[in-house]
Each structure stands twice: as C-alpha cells, then as structure tokens.
Amino acid sequence: MREWLFVISEPSIAAINILALVVVVGSTLEAFFSMCYLLFTSASRHDWRHLWLRYARWLVAALTFQLAADIIETSITTGWEALGRIAIIAIIRTFLNYFLEKDLAEVGDREREQKEKAV
Numbered sequence: 001m002r003e004w005l006f007v008i009s010e011p012s013i014a015a016i017n018i019l020a021l022v023v024v025v026g027s028t029l030e031a032f033f034s035m036c037y038l039l040f041t042s043a044s045r046h047d048w049r050h051l052w053l054r055y056a057r058w059l060v061a062a063l064t065f066q067l068a069a070d071i072i073e074t075s076i077t078t079g080w081e082a083l084g085r086i087a088i089i090a091i092i093r094t095f096l097n098y099f100l101e102k103d104l105a106e107v108g109d110r111e112r113e114q115k116e117k118a119v
Contacts, residue, residue, distance in 0.1 A: 009076045013069045020065035027058030049107065056104055063097040 034051050070090040077083045 006076055009072050013072050016065050016069040016072070020062045020069070023058055023062040023065065027055055027062070030058075031055040049111075053104060053107060056100055060097055060100050060104070063093050063100070067093050067097065 031051060031054070038047055038051065067090060070086055070093065074083065074086050074090075077086060
C-alpha cells in the first residue's frame with residue numbers, strides 16, 4: 001500500500017510544483033511588461049495599484065499550489081529531518097499567504113471606501 005502512495009504522490013508533487021512555477025513565472029513576466037508599459041504612459045496611481053494587486057493575487061495562487069504540494073509531501077516523508085524541513089517551509093508559505101491575502105483585503109476595503117465617499 002505504501003508503495004502506491006509513493007507512486008502516486010511523487011508525480012503529483014512534481015506536477016503541482018510545476019503549476020506553481022508556471023504561475024509565478026507567467027505572472028512575473030506579465031507584471032514586468034505591464035510595469036514597463038505603465039512607465040511610458042501617463043498611468044494613474046489606480047493603474048499601478050491594479051497592476052500590483054493582480055500580481056499579488058497570482059502569487060497567492062502560486063503559494064497555495066506550493067502549500068498543497070507540501071501537504072502531499074508530508075504523507076510520504078519518512079524521516080524526522082525531512083518532515084521538519086517540510087513543516088518549516090509550509091509554515092513560511094502559510095504566513096506569506098496570510099499576510100499577502102490580508103494586504104489584498106485591506107486594499108480592497110480602502111478602494112470600496114473611496115468609491116462610497118465619491119458617491
């Protein structure tokens with residue numbers, strides 16, 4: 001039974017990490033080229049904020065994928081040292097994800113308040 005767990009988990013972990021990598025690289029390239037475009041136009045603060053919020057949302061998605069891979073990896077880890085390493089990585093990713101989502105929510109709340117004041 002444990003052998004099947006390894007057979008299924010290893011490619012799943014690799015696939016999920018590849019998805020996370022694609023999201024990070026793709027969103028970083030998009031953010032970079034969008035930033036270059038905004039530098040040469042008369043972009044407003046709203047345009048810049050929208051760019052960084054979009055980028056942050058993609059990073060949250062990538063962190064969530066990586067956290068999913070970490071969860072699967074803990075199911076096949078045999079040594080305490082490896083388990084400790086995975087746990088530390090998972091904790092760091094969870095904190096990054098939490099604070100990034102918190103920042104996104106705060107910015108969203110501020111934008112809603114500004115829209116309400118304008119009305």
